[in-house]
Amino acid sequence: MKIEKEIANRKKEVSTLNRVHRNFPMVPKVVFGRGSFNQLGDILLPKRRNSDAPFIFLVDDFFNGKDLEQKLPWLFNDQIIFVSADEEPKTEQVDALVEKIKTDFEELPSGIVGIGGGTLLDLAKAVAIMLTNKGKSESYQGWDLVTKKSIYHVGIPTISGTGAEVSRTAVLSGPDKKLGINSDYTTYDQVVLDPNLLETVPKEQWFYTGMDCFIHCIESLNGTYLNAFSQSYGEKALDLCKEVFLGELSKEESEEKLMMASWHGGMSIAYSQVGVAHAMSYGLSYLLGVKHGIGNCLVFQHLSEFYPKGVKLFNEMKEKHNIEFPKGVCANLSEEDFDSMISVSLSMDALWENALGTNWRDKISPEKLRAIYSKI
Structure with a gap:
């Protein structure tokens, strides 16, 4: 006690x-x-x-x-x-x-x-x-x-x-x-x-984990918590991600720049926060054990309403590297399962506030989250 x-x-x-x-x-x-x-x-x-x-x-x-x-x-x-x-x-x-x-x-x-x-x-x-x-x-x-x-x-x-x-x-x-x-x-x-x-990282895992960094940047740079500290790191990380996933780098250059993007992306949320994708990914992970990187990707592809420019870039990266996401992940879930994921997601107050502001509860609803989850 x-x-x-x-x-x-x-x-x-x-x-x-x-x-x-x-x-x-x-x-x-x-x-x-x-x-x-x-x-x-x-x-x-x-x-x-x-x-x-x-x-x-x-x-x-x-x-x-x-x-x-x-x-x-x-x-x-x-x-x-x-x-x-x-x-x-x-x-x-x-x-x-x-x-x-x-x-x-x-x-x-x-x-x-x-x-x-x-x-x-x-x-x-x-x-x-x-x-x-x-x-x-x-x-x-x-x-x-x-x-x-x-x-x-x-x-x-x-x-x-x-x-x-x-x-x-x-x-x-x-x-x-x-x-x-x-x-x-x-x-x-x-x-x-x-x-x-x-050197031993498989291609798909490289992409999923790299997109975790990319999504860190998008959510930080578009959040209400944004400040000059987080912005400086986030912008650098985003530029590095574009080089790695849309440029024509050698394998060695790609490895080194993504390692630095990860560092800067992590720093970008140290004095800021992540947002919608991470909040919803936590729900997927909690209920289904979906790994964090792929969970972010599964959610982010459906978030054009919140991050239109980021999702457009994300889709370009996905297409360039011929990545196919799993389908039907939430196809057979019960109402109780959806409620559990939604509850976990909505408990992430700081993430939602960063994404949508202090009145975020007026802008998001369990029904909207369920609609997004049902597409995954």
């Missing part, structure tokens, strides 16, 4: 803080360049407290048995945990990993290293937080509910677009909602951006 009361009090404090200018953190250290992954051992060494305080590597299981595994700079009793990225990260998954780490080791790890796409990066951020905060991770889904600093954590993206490497949010699906742990302690302490790690 004590934890619940502390969180309730924190929510009241956040309500007040939201009325003033926010003092958001950024990633304090980042290394970029081909081959920069090889510096990881040197980066981690000064952070090792002792031989009994390991580093925990949370790695996309795609790399199990691959060259990357052999390059991990593990020492002493470091632990490598391979995690499937087939599903979006869940609060129960975070809690299970935290319990395992606390059971396996007598003292807290020296740090957590997340290696993979947005799923692994969000998972690693959440685990780093929950190793120092009591209770279950579902209790911290929301804005600024975390009260204790996380342990040192490093993010290494192996696919570009989500912006998870730079954001202050760890998006999780919980028992009642899909919502991020959004706090000053979520942001990574160190990020390693090595374009060489992008």
